[in-house]
Amino acid sequence: xxxxxxLAQVQERIERAAQRVGRxxxxxxxxxxxxxxGREVVEEAYRAGLRVFGENRVPDAEEKFSPLPYSxxxxxxxxxxxxxxxKAKRAANLFDMIHSVDDYKLAxxxxxxxxxxxxxxxxxxxxxVSGELSKEGLEPSQLTENLxxxxxxxxxxxxxxxxxxxxxxxxxxxxxIFRQLRRLFENQANSVKMYKWRDxxxxxxxxxxxxxxxxxxxxxxxxxxxx
Ligand SMILES: *Cc1c(COP(=O)(O)O)cnc(C)c1O
Numbered sequence: 001x002x003x004x005x006x007l008a009q010v011q012e013r014i015e016r017a018a019q020r021v022g023r024x025x026x027x028x029x030x031x032x033x034x035x036x037x038g039r040e041v042v043e044e045a046y047r048a049g050l051r052v053f054g055e056n057r058v059p060d061a062e063e064k065f066s067p068l069p070y071s072x073x074x075x076x077x078x079x080x081x082x083x084x085x086x087k088a089k090r091a092a093n094l095f096d097m098i099h100s101v102d103d104y105k106l107a108x109x110x111x112x113x114x115x116x117x118x119x120x121x122x123x124x125x126x127x128x129v130s131g132e133l134s135k136e137g138l139e140p141s142q143l144t145e146n147l148x149x150x151x152x153x154x155x156x157x158x159x160x161x162x163x164x165x166x167x168x169x170x171x172x173x174x175x176x177i178f179r180q181l182r183r184l185f186e187n188q189a190n191s192v193k194m195y196k197w198r199d200x201x202x203x204x205x206x207x208x209x210x211x212x213x214x215x216x217x218x219x220x221x222x223x224x225x226x227x
Contacts, residue, residue: 003041004048006225007032010208014219017212028212031078031201033222039064041226046070054099054220056081058090065094080162080201080220082136089113097122099162099201099218102137107150114155121155124162124201124218127184129177132166140184147188160199160217161185171207178202178214185215 010030018025031054034042042053042064051070055061055077065077076096083091083098085106091098092113101107101123114121125146128137138146143161151158163181165174181202189197201218203211208219 003044003225007045007048007050010221010224013209014212017209021213023212027217029218031080031218031220032225033080033204033220034064034226035060035081035222037226039069043069045225046075050225052076052078054078054080054222058083058087058094061094062090078218085109092117092119092121095121097124097159099124099220100126100136101150102126104146104149107146107153107156111153111155119155120157122157122159122196123150124160124199125150125158126162126164127181129163129180129184130166135164137163140180143184143188144191151194157196158194159196160201162201162218164204165202165207165211167206171210174207175210175214178207178211178216182215 014028014030015025018028029052031052032045032050033054035056046069077094078097078099079091079095080099083100083106088106088109092110110121126137127140127143128135129140161181161184165177168174182200185200199217200215201220202216203219205221205224208221211219
């Protein structure tokens with residue numbers, strides 16, 4: 001199957017999942033996770049209509065996206081993988097959004113580099129909802145404390161939360177994880193007034209439709225598009 005066909009099918013599945021629960025499909029942004037493909041395939045995906053790309057490693061993203069394969073106002077690049085503080089400067093420079101902020105010190109480093117760049121950077125806090133030891137992310141119980149501190153950093157825009165569900169055969173089993181992330185998101189929205197608090201990044205190839213039914217605004221889909 002061609003990439004353009006894959007992309008059209010994913011977009012159609014996003015629309016149908018949204019409609020099932022009475023959501024407007026326009027609220028949902030597809031982040032095409034291009035980590036397994038090179039710049040040529042990224043360009044092909046862009047020509048096929050994909051506008052937001054996700055990468056999980058800074059060096060790979062630099063190799064593929066500098067210079068950008070699209071004009072800066074036509075596309076976006078999101079970091080979805082774990083970020084170490086020593087790469088915060090390069091990440092602040094390259095990405096339009098970081099989904100994987102999971103540490104106050106990292107947020108401070110990003111904020112400082114954004115100040116130097118004169119840039120406001122949208123971020124999400126990654127939450128380890130499932131409690132799996134192998135997963136990065138803040139524990140749900142650490143959320144409020146970190147949020148209050150990170151919300152003070154003037155060059156970061158807190159847009160919401162992100163999680164990675166455990167890999168399971170039946171996507172339906174991920175529903176409670178997504179529901180819990182949404183509950184955490186809504187609790188914070190009520191307690192802290194945050195201008196741009198609007199995004200839930202959840203759902204991958206295996207489970208993006210369930211995530212949309214549970215309120216995802218950003219779905220991170222790799223294999224269904226690029227394999
Ligand atoms: C690789 C990756 C994805 C995409 O996974 P697929 O199963 O290929 O859709 C989404 N989110 C993160 C954090 C990833 O590392």
